[in-house]
Amino acid sequence: MKIINKFLLISHIVFLASTFCSASNSVKNGLLWKISGNGLNAPSYLFGTAHGGPFVAATLILDSVPHLNEIFSSVNQFVGERGLTPINIIKAEFEMDSTYADYLNKEDRIIMDRILLRYLNTTSEKTKISPKILQTLIDSKMSVEIYRDIIFKEFKPNSDVANVLSTELKHISDVSMDYHMMAKAKNDGYTIIGLDNLIEMNWENISLSEPPLSTQIEDLVQLIKTNAIESKIRKRLEDTQGLKNAYYKQDLDKIEEFYVSSMAKNKSDISIPNGLFEEILFGRSKKWMEHIPGIILEKPSFIAVGVAHLPGKDGLINLLRLQGFTVEPVN
Template sequence: MKIVSFLLGLLALTNVVFAQNAPKEKSLLWEISGKGLTKPSYLFGTIHLICPTDFYLSQQLKNSIVKTRQLALEIDMDDPGLMAAMTKTMFMSGDKKLTDILPEQDYEQLKQFYKDSLKMDISVFGRAKPFMMMGPMFNKILGCEPQSYEISLMGLANNQKSEIIGLESIEEQMAIFDTIPYDRQAGMLVSMIDKMPETRKEFRDLVGLYKQEDLQGLYDLTLKSEFGLDGQDEVMLFQRNQNWISRIDKIIHEKPTFIAVGAAHLGGDKGVIALLRKAGFKVRAVVK
């Protein structure tokens, strides 16, 4: 009984420690220091696509980039071999085609949507992993020509001749999609079309939370999203967060770095901020 009580107490203490590491402040920009760093690095949560009217780069963010010597994104989007690597990894295994994994009625619905709403022939995707088809849909969902934080940050980095690197390779990122059954990926596309009003509302809610810099809200919405991780949070979020910590540790000890990853990766007790704190770093919010 004493052993059981001890284990329960230890578990409770562990949960408290993790909860203490989770970020509570509302901020997208964080300073990383401590653990022998001579100069701080910075961590920023992005939203991968957003309408230009909602896009904003704060002066604090620009000042932080100036203090760093390299930009780390989820993948190195400046790599000249990126497109070739993506082309090699974008196809479904086993020579599967979209017609093999979708019922005929769903395939025809998807085909008609791409033709009428996106002015695209669905056949161009051929054997591509269904998640690859999601990109062109964002214009219709958001109701605008989206702007990218990553592209804008790359522009700022290039202006000061900072190196651009990735926390993971395109092969690692694309391999994630192989862990999610292709028919579930394709079904998600059909569901987004079937429930377009709900899809648009969820993205509006996501953008609203992002503009409020509410990491916990973004984290919660991402986990419960009907159109997002779909039960794949361990492989899509938590495992990647854990993989990044040792890589972040290495690069920020080499030179001050501005790190930009999807904001959903930052919140919660398994997020990048909590894991960096657990690894011994000081991570504080840079408030406006």
């Protein structure tokens, strides 16, 4: 739980960090890659998922990835970034000792309750989850609502409903692609492995200090009062439209270019600790590689991780090749 705790603590920037990638190596386009050779009795597969940011309808793409369903059915082990941690353990890890009602005045409780009831069907008297995690949950639910509204507005009032439903609309969900695929694997009886559950990260040189809990709660209430969460979501969707289009086109080169640019812009953000991006992306990929070879040698696997973990000299495609595996796109 130590690893998950660190990730959720910085959940407001994980979208940027978990999908940034190095520009040093050019790779062929594609989201699905076959891993073979180097003693494997049967191939395993590597798939770049999309989570966070503009990807509230990313499962739309799954039917257009060549041979995805066939390949998914050819293995019986699913390897994701995180495993199926029981919800009661996660909940206990991030609960405060008191509820929000203990921190808020009457006016702020009314404001908070309005949002909590709308998006999470609860109230400040019942809510103990930490402010940063609560903000992430509200953001996720609100993103779905906003994106659905944006798509509806793209169609004329007399548009054929069937045409509307054939677009991203029916795929909009606050459940990420990663968990969507993991749930399918679980239902199919696959073994589930969470790579983050196998590793320990080096956080000693990265400052993850936070303001007092009361300050965090005040800041969250202020974001709600000023509609800042909604404004940030709309700005994020606008700024990442190109990224979403690149992902839907399965264009790794364009995705890589986008995050190189994003990394340069966010280096000046003092709210993001130095070294955090590198540790979340490159550090995790390298530590995963301490386990992935053994996992796929033991059993053919479908590995699904954030798409930015694939390209670059420190990406999984290159790291697997350096260990002697043949890694090639599935066309």
